[in-house]
Structures are given as structure tokens and as C-alpha cells.
Amino acid sequence: MNAKHVELPDDLVLRVRNLGKEYKLYPSPRARFKALLTGNATHRSHWALRDVSFELRRGQCIGVIGDNGAGKSSLLKLLAGTLQPSCGQIERVGRVTAILELGAGFHPDFSGRDNLYFGGSLIGISHERMRELEPGIAAFAELGEALERPVKTYSSGMSVRLAFALVTAVQPDVLIIDEALAVGDQHFQKKCIERIMAFRSSGCTILFCSHSPYHIRHLCDTALWLRGGQVAQFGATEPVLAAYDLYTRERQEREQQPLAIAGSCAVGTESGKKEHKANAADALHSPVSAMDGSSARILSVEVQDLAEPVDDQPGLLQSRNLVVTITARGRGAERPNIGFMIEQSQGVGITSLGTHEEGALPRQVAAGVWQSVLTFPELPLHSGDYVISAYLFDETGLVVYDEWLHCLHLRFVAPKLMPGLVQLPHHWD
Amino acid sequence: MYSLLGECRALWQARSLLWVMTRREVAARHAGTAAGVLWPYLQPLLTVAAYYLVFDVVFSMRLGDSAPTHAVGAFLVVGALPWMAFCDATARGMNSLVEAGGILQKNPLPPVLFPMRAVLASSVIFGPLLLLVALAYLPQHGLNWSLLALVPLLLGQLLLCALLAYALAILTAALRDVGQLVTFFLSVGIYLSPILFPLALFPERWRWVLWANPMTALVLGYQNVLLQGLWPQTAIWVALGVWLLVLAVLLNGLVRRSRDQLVDWL
Numbered sequence: 001m002n003a004k005h006v007e008l009p010d011d012l013v014l015r016v017r018n019l020g021k022e023y024k025l026y027p028s029p030r031a032r033f034k035a036l037l038t039g040n041a042t043h044r045s046h047w048a049l050r051d052v053s054f055e056l057r058r059g060q061c062i063g064v065i066g067d068n069g070a071g072k073s074s075l076l077k078l079l080a081g082t083l084q085p086s087c088g089q090i091e092r093v094g095r096v097t098a099i100l101e102l103g104a105g106f107h108p109d110f111s112g113r114d115n116l117y118f119g120g121s122l123i124g125i126s127h128e129r130m131r132e133l134e135p136g137i138a139a140f141a142e143l144g145e146a147l148e149r150p151v152k153t154y155s156s157g158m159s160v161r162l163a164f165a166l167v168t169a170v171q172p173d174v175l176i177i178d179e180a181l182a183v184g185d186q187h188f189q190k191k192c193i194e195r196i197m198a199f200r201s202s203g204c205t206i207l208f209c210s211h212s213p214y215h216i217r218h219l220c221d222t223a224l225w226l227r228g229g230q231v232a233q234f235g236a237t238e239p240v241l242a243a244y245d246l247y248t249r250e251r252q253e254r255e256q257q258p259l260a261i262a263g264s265c266a267v268g269t270e271s272g273k274k275e276h277k278a279n280a281a282d283a284l285h286s287p288v289s290a291m292d293g294s295s296a297r298i299l300s301v302e303v304q305d306l307a308e309p310v311d312d313q314p315g316l317l318q319s320r321n322l323v324v325t326i327t328a329r330g331r332g333a334e335r336p337n338i339g340f341m342i343e344q345s346q347g348v349g350i351t352s353l354g355t356h357e358e359g360a361l362p363r364q365v366a367a368g369v370w371q372s373v374l375t376f377p378e379l380p381l382h383s384g385d386y387v388i389s390a391y392l393f394d395e396t397g398l399v400v401y402d403e404w405l406h407c408l409h410l411r412f413v414a415p416k417l418m419p420g421l422v423q424l425p426h427h428w429d
Numbered sequence: 430m431y432s433l434l435g436e437c438r439a440l441w442q443a444r445s446l447l448w449v450m451t452r453r454e455v456a457a458r459h460a461g462t463a464a465g466v467l468w469p470y471l472q473p474l475l476t477v478a479a480y481y482l483v484f485d486v487v488f489s490m491r492l493g494d495s496a497p498t499h500a501v502g503a504f505l506v507v508g509a510l511p512w513m514a515f516c517d518a519t520a521r522g523m524n525s526l527v528e529a530g531g532i533l534q535k536n537p538l539p540p541v542l543f544p545m546r547a548v549l550a551s552s553v554i555f556g557p558l559l560l561l562v563a564l565a566y567l568p569q570h571g572l573n574w575s576l577l578a579l580v581p582l583l584l585g586q587l588l589l590c591a592l593l594a595y596a597l598a599i600l601t602a603a604l605r606d607v608g609q610l611v612t613f614f615l616s617v618g619i620y621l622s623p624i625l626f627p628l629a630l631f632p633e634r635w636r637w638v639l640w641a642n643p644m645t646a647l648v649l650g651y652q653n654v655l656l657q658g659l660w661p662q663t664a665i666w667v668a669l670g671v672w673l674l675v676l677a678v679l680l681n682g683l684v685r686r687s688r689d690q691l692v693d694w695l
Contacts, residue, residue: 032604
């Protein structure tokens, strides 16, 4: 095995050197079989990762970003040890726990407790140690009596809870998370994030792979950007995310150019409208709210003095001020946080705001219903079409309870017809 | 043989896990039944008992002079039970990697654990049964030195199954058709062995075909010891040794070529 447990200098917990993973693509399983028997190479090589080197220190939190197929999952699996590298070295110290995909590997005919002990032995927890850990795991998974029942009687949420409680029962030195956080109900998601944050504050190194720049920004102090299987950038979160953001925007523009040439602006707004309607409908009939009447969600997003949309054209803002009222239902007595984003309708982000960032507490308007009114006096935007998104977070701002992406389109006509996007604060001398 | 040694080292390092997995595998084979752990033992035992009842008690069939024994049932049982053990271990071991795909993709475990678990679970079930049968044949020849040959014979069968199952498991991972083909060979293999008919009944010029069956040597060995009270002939040890060596070399090559991509195929 190339993943070695070694003594590493200083406070390093993980050192990756010239790591590469080659997938051998055979035209058919028959060719693969022949190559296995004869040793002749008939495959095409696909290098999912090439020449990846980096080091992680104790207590660091790394976010891994990149497009689909950039090698994120391969990297995580190599670090977790479930894949064998084709070249290079992974050196690590201590316990490495991976939350790759939860709930797999349970035997449906055995009880939850039985699966717990067996699953524990697979990740290196002995029978004796498991006896000590069991009460804590049972409490965290909130299974109660069900722990004695066969796993086949569990709901998917229950087995995921048990799996998460099991893999995080022992604090690891390196925790690898692959976007598996969106599991279970809101209550359990929150508990998961709290446990991960507790690991982090007690010195566990976390490697986190996500498509959500929001989470990476909030959780990670370092980011690793993979592009085509190679490290594009590795460093402090903000500059790396900014570079990645620029890269995705440029790529999107390149992809959209042929469309724009075909004169499909109207089509663009059309699809934008449809997306908005679909999203609003989704939010209204979201499965979460259907299952659980008490779950947190956004109730309404309203803009003052906004004219009704005419045909395919967005409604015109008939005021100099933009006043947005976002109403949401929180989870129980907890005070949620509300986020807001305004973008140009073609997708350039202008401003993102969150109540938790600015300590602006939402107001309780009825039991469990919270409201924030966001006002932009003398809206400093230039004329154009804009689109608003609303977000609902938990108290800490880490769990996203609900998001209404591009839920409201509006047209704004600025009194001064100068080109540009926004009137920046300025003075002339 | 370097790759094979690496696999042995991985097995040794994970020996306590291997034992946990083996016990679990045995439990999984009877999960949800009322008779529980008895079932895996009862099934082969009842089959063997049926052979004895039908051939020796009801029909009292007799074999010719050239056979190692005259009672058909007694002859059949000595070969059929090891053959059942062989088929069980090989078939389960062969499918073990493909079945464990989900676990292997999520846990950093050496793949060799899974075929070994299947083979060990089979031997935990059939090992005691084979010893029980040996005990039942004891009165025929009494205690004598040849019984000691059962130890290398049983260990030889365990090793043979382990090597063959792991090799087939890797081949099945590469090409699923292997599983279908081997299942066919396991069902006709009993006719290509001296289990149903004594070796002497096979036409002389076709006898070599039997040695292409890895179980022929072992079955002849068991017949020597249990039916005749003799130490197995040299030819039996040579054939067993050749089979083990060939399989070990083949497996070594398969492990070396598939090492860094095996999990991707599952």
C-alpha cells in the first residue's frame, strides 16, 4: 500500500507527494480480462489526478473545489485509502475517517446494534472499545428501541443517522467529508455540523469537498482548487475562491457566446422566468414541508412598489428605494438568519448579505415566524434587469435551511442614464 | 511471489478483523431463521445422510471388486462431502469481491479479506462435518497412522480453495462471465472426479481428464485414508502440490496486474 502511516515533521498530519491516479479504460470487460491474463496493455489511460502535492497541518480546514470530473472524488478516495494511487505517495498520521457515502455496508437482516459492532470493526474499533462508545452512539443517532430491530426496518434517515454516529464516534486526526452533509432532516443536519465543528475546534484536520462556495467560505481556512486533475491553486480560501469564481464565469461566458450570437436574449429571460416559477413552486411544495410541518422554510419574499410583470418582462420598480421583506418560519424557538442576494439577470452577482454577518437579528412577527426588512435607500444601481434570491440559515449561519434561488425578477430604471452597473460611493476633488 | 507475500502480510495484520468477518459471514448465512446456526451444518449433513440411507440401507447397492469399498453409500459420502465443501468455498469466494464492492469502495480494507472470509466461513462449517464423517468411518480400520494424513489433506483443501477462490474472484471482477462459466464447471465437475465412480471404472485413456479437476487428488486421498486405512499414495501428494503451485503462480500474477485498479472494477 502506498498510503503509509509514518512520522511526519512538526504538526503535519498529511503529506501528499506527486500523487497520481490513472484509470485504465478498456474498450470492453473482455479486453480487461485479456489484459489481466496476458499482461498486454490495450487500455486508454485517463489520469483523474496527476502530480498533486500538498501538506496539511493539524487543525487546518481545507475546502476542495473544482468542476465535475476535476478529480475531487478520486482525491478524497485516495486520501481515505479506498482507492490505490497509481503513483506518488500519501503519508499520514493517526486516524483518518471518511464520510463518503453513509449507510452502505449495513446488513439488513441484523439489528442496528449488531451492525454497529461489525461496522466498528471495519473501521478499526474493537469490540471492547465499542462497548464503551455504544451509549454515546445510540444517543446521538436517536434510535432508541429501534437499535434492537433489524436494519431493514429502518427508514433511510435512521440508517444514515446510525452510520454518521458510528463513523464520528471516535475523534479522527483527519476527517474527510464528501458533500454528504445534506442528509437527514434539518435537526440532524444541524447536529452533524455541530459535531464536525467540535472536532475542528479540538484540533482535527478537516478536508471538505463541496460545490457550495458558501460553506467553504464559512468552514475552511484553506482551499484547494483542482482543475483537470491538477492543483490549480492552493492557499487561503478567499483568493482561491475568487480565482475559481472568475474561471467559472469566464467558462460560462465562453459557453454562452454562441447562444448570444444566435440572438437568444429573449429565450434567456424566458428560461429565467420559468426557472423562477419552478423554484417558487418547488419551495411551496417542497417535500420537507410536506413531511414535517415544523421545518424551517422561507414563507415569502416581497418587494415594495413593484409593478406586476407584463408578459415576459419583469416588473418595474416604481420607487427609488429597494425595500425587500423576507418572511420565514424558523425551527422551533431558534432565531434563524436570513440571507439576500441580488444579481444582474444575466448572472453577475452584485451584493450578498446575511443577517448573521451583520448582527441584524430577524424580528419575530408571530410564534416561530421571523421577518427581516432590507432597505437599500436610493438604490445605487444603474438601469437594468435584476434578480433576487433569498436564503434561510440556522442560528450559526452554517446550515442552509431553505433557499429561493432567483425567486423575484425586477426592472429598475435609474434617474441618471450613465453606463455601468453600480454607482460606487465616491467624491470629486 | 512478492505480490502474494504482500497479500499474506495484509491478511496477518488484519487477522482479528478477518475472524470477526468470518463469524459474521457464518451468522449471515442463517440470519432470520429459527434454527439459526444449525442450518448451515444441517444441509450438507442431511444430504450425506440421504446418500447413506438410499444407497446402503434401502437399496444395499454394491460396487465391483476394483473399488476401494463395496458399499455405494459409504463410497459416495467420502467423496461428496469434500466436494460440497470445495464447491461452497469456491463459489462463495468467487462472488465475494463483487458482492463486497459497496464496502470496499467506502472502507480502506485489503480486498483479499473478502474471498478469505468466504473460504474460512465455509471451512468453519464443513471442517467439523468432515471430521465427523472421519469419526463415523473409524470403526472400519480402527485407529492407525494413516488418519494423520487427514491433517495435511484438509489443510491442502483449505489452501487450494483459498488460492482458487481469490484468483476466480479477481477474474470475476474483471469479467462477470467468469462466474457463470465456473458455476457450470462446478456442477459438472463431480462427473470428472472419482466421487461417483471409482477411478478404476473410468476408461484408461480418459483417466488423465480427471487430474484436470483439482479435487481428484484430494478425493483419492480421503478414500485411501477413510475407506482403506492406507496412507495416501505419492501421486496424490504430487498432484496436490502441482495444483497449489500452479494456482499460487497464477494468483501472484493476477494480484500484481490488478492491484491498483481492482476496487474500480467492482
